[in-house]
Amino acid sequence: MSVVVKPKLPLAVRVAAAAMLAVVFLYVIPFVIPSYLVSQFATVLAFAIAIAGINLVTGFGGAITLGHAAFVALGAYTTAILVVRYGWNPYATIPVSAALSWVAGWCLGFPALRLQGLYLALGTLVLSITVPPVLKRFDGFTGGVQGLNVGNPEAPAFLPLDDSQWIYFICLVIAALLYVVARRILSGPLRRALVGARDNQLVAAVMGVDRAKLTTATFAMSSLYAGVAGSLYAMIVGFVSPDTFNVMMSLSLFVGAVVGGITSLNGAIIGAMFIQFVPIWASDIDVSLGGLVFGGALIVTLVVIPVGIGGLGERVFIWLCTRLGWVEGARATRAGSEAMGSAQNEPA
Amino acid sequence: MNLFASQIVDGLADGAIYASLALALVFSYRSTGIVNFAQGEMAMLSAYLVWQLMAWGMPLVPAALVSIVISFIAGALLYATIVKPLSHASLLTVVSVLIGLYLALNSLAGFLWTYTIKALPSLFPKAHLQIGSFAVSAETAGIIAVVGVVLLLLYLLFETTKVGLAMRGAASTPDSAILVGVSVPVMLLIGWGIAAALGALSGILVAPRVFLNPTMMFGVIIYAFAAATLGGFDSVIGAVVGGLLVGVVENLVGTYIPWIGPDLKIIVALILIFGTLLIKPDGLFGRRKVVRL
Structure with a gap:
């Protein structure tokens, strides 16, 4: 029998954890590590947003999607086309x-209802x-094979940040916002409804x-995440081209x-x-090693830690938390387990 | 008119290749209820194997036959080692493992044979068959003939032999098959072996047209998916008819609808798949799935 355990940390531990996270994300990553890594971490945040979308639809919605790069492409090209062709900010x-990606996801969600599982x-x-x-x-519209040059957004002059730190902070703010939204979606009655419909x-x-x-x-929400990730990706890289958003990107996200x-999450x-x-x-070791590691990691993860x-x-x-007693209503749980224990001791 | 006829015949040849790969998908689906996403990559490795055997001095035809036999064994091994242990796993696990296999096999080919393209000679001479005023290349005719013969052999295997009957029984009603003494796991093993061998055939037939490279099956597997979906994933006839239809439609659309043209004809596969799944999810020949509540 599984009991839902709600961890409840002492205030000091919570403050310490928050401070540690803040130091890592607000100081170590943007200011300590080399500059070229900063923009890579911005990409990590963009990917994390897209993956959170897959968590929503596949993990909780139970609908397996192997094509999330399509929505990332939609977001990236929306940004690229609006910036390059129409001069948008x-x-x-x-x-x-x-x-746009929310609408596209809604449209795909309709067939997804009929396409069960493997299909x-x-x-x-x-x-x-x-x-x-x-x-x-x-x-004519997308720039074709040459792609579109979006350019990297520049940091405002009044801030002591370079361009890659600036885009990193933008990604961080948006990722944090979307993380909180996903947490809200995945708590309470909606989570139970999703998991119930899945199982x-x-x-x-x-x-x-x-x-x-x-x-x-769920599909619409998850493609919204992918679309936002795409927009950020276009700004981080400063350039979009069709072959970036190929099936390998979809499978990588998966x-x-x-x-x-x-x-x-x-x-x-x-x-x-x-x-x-x-x-x-x-790829420093061998060009083909990346795919081997991806494939191997997928299989090993499922076998060893599903x-x-x-x-x-x-x-x-x-x-x-349970061991340390940092649990919401710890006394109630203990009383419950004692009651269960006594029930087991009763002769059948 | 001649262009039209030759487009149809070319379409049938492409369709025959799609049909053999779609059949491979159908065989693994019928025996275990799994769409083998890695089927195309297995076929690609089979084609590379032919190239490797030829590099070691074996003539083309024996090399192709050896590769098909080895693919059969590899397919059976794949079933025994990876697919069978997954028979009670969740769908997500099954899909993930097959995608993992797909990625790993693709990189394995790149690792063993590098990403530079290689030429695999065609099984057929570079001649033309003249039928009246109409010329067909020997390759086109040869592909249709080879796939036709293989289909005939498969038909005979399933309809006239005891093994074929046992395999049909194991796929349709495993419980009853066990009761009459059929070893279901062995039959499923053979099913996956045949699937891999059919895939190998498609790989060997398509390799001379697109050159050997690790991504060579991308453009084939997508049409094979479309063919199997159109025909119905559990229908052997459906895979063949679906394959030929997809081949012909894809060629005609590429030639006659300039808006789509040869670059965008991959969208035909997408439309066929989504169209079939939305309008008739079981495909043209598939059996309706009935769920008992």
């Missing part, structure tokens, strides 16, 4: 990307394969969960989601670091 394009995985995979040729075909449709339907609405909404933990950042840094290190690195971390954390 790059930051103003982010809400537009978000809205949805297949359909999204094929969708992702189709994206680069379509982008190349409409070259037992019949029971969920009986309890009044409208699976059709829920799946479509690998990141599984390795980080498919139902772990905290794991999204670990998964994102994995898909950002592992190929770079691997909940992913983030999921494992969360379990260890909860276990530690």
Whole structure:
């Protein structure tokens, strides 16, 4: 029997943890490490946003998607086209990307309702394969194979930041915001409805969960995340081209989601670091090593730790909290287990 | 008119290749209910194997046959080592493992044979067959003939032999098959072996047209997915008809609809897949899935 344990840390521990996170994200990453790594960490944050979207739709919605790069491409090209062709302010394009990808996700959510399981995985995979040729075909608008030069947004003059630190902070703010939103979505009744519809449709339907609405909404939300990630990606790299958003990007994001933990929002950042840094290190050794490591990591993760690195971390954390007694209503739980114990002692 | 006829025939040849890969997908799906996302990469490795055997001095035809036999064994091994242990795993696990396999096999080819393209000679001479005023290249005719013969052999295997009957039984009603003494795991093993061998055939037939490289099956597997979806994932006839249809439609669309042209004809596969799944999810020949509540 699983008991929902809600960790409740003492104030001092919470302050210490928050301070540590703040030091890492606000000081160590932007100011201590070399500058070229800072923009890579900005990419990590963008990937983490897209992976959080996969967590929503695949981990909690139970709909396997192998084509999230399609929505990343939509976001990136929305930003690129608005900036290059219409002279928009790059930051103003982010809400537009978000809205467009939300609508696109809603539209795909409709067939996704009918495409159960494997078929949805297949359909999204094929969708992702189709994206680069379509982008190349409409070259009058998308710039074709040459791509579009978005340019990196410059840091405001009154701040003592260089351009890569500036974009890193923008990504950090947006990622934090979307993380909180996802946490809100995934707590309380909505989480139970999602998990219920994922694990037992019949029971969920009986309890009044409208699976059709829920799946479509989850899909729309998850592609919004991917679209925002795409916008940020376009600004970080300063350039978009069709072959960036190929099927490998889709599969990388999927690998990141599984390795980080498919139902772990905290794991999204670990998964994102994995898909950002592992190929770079691997390609120093051999060009083909990256793919081997990705494939191997996917299989090994599922065999050894199916909940992913983030999921494992969360379990260890909860276990530690229980051991230390840092649990909400600790006394009630103990009383409950005593009651259970006495029930077991009774002769049958 | 001649252009039209030759487009149809070329389409049938492409379609025959798609059909053999779609059949591979159907065989693994029928036996285990899994869409093998790594099927295309396995076929690519089989084609590389032919090249390697030829580099070691073996003539083309024996090399192709040896590669097909080795692929059969590899497919059976894949079932025994990876797929069978997953038979009770969640869908996410199955999909992830197959995607992992896909990535790993793709990189393995790049690791063993590098990413520079290699030429694999065609099984057929560079001649033309003249039928009246209509010329067909020997390769086009040869591909259609080879796939036709293989299909005939498969048909005979399934309809006239005891092994074929046992395999059909194991795929359709495993419980009853066990009761009459069929070893279901062995039959599923053979099913995955045949799937890999069919995939190898498609790889060997397509390699001379697109050159050997680790991504050579991308453009084939997507049409094979479309063919299997159109025909119905559990239908052997459907895979063949679907493959030929996809081949012909893809060629005609690429030639006659300038807006799409050869660069964008991949969208045909996308439209076919989503269209089929939305309008008739079981495909043209697939059996309707009935769920007992």
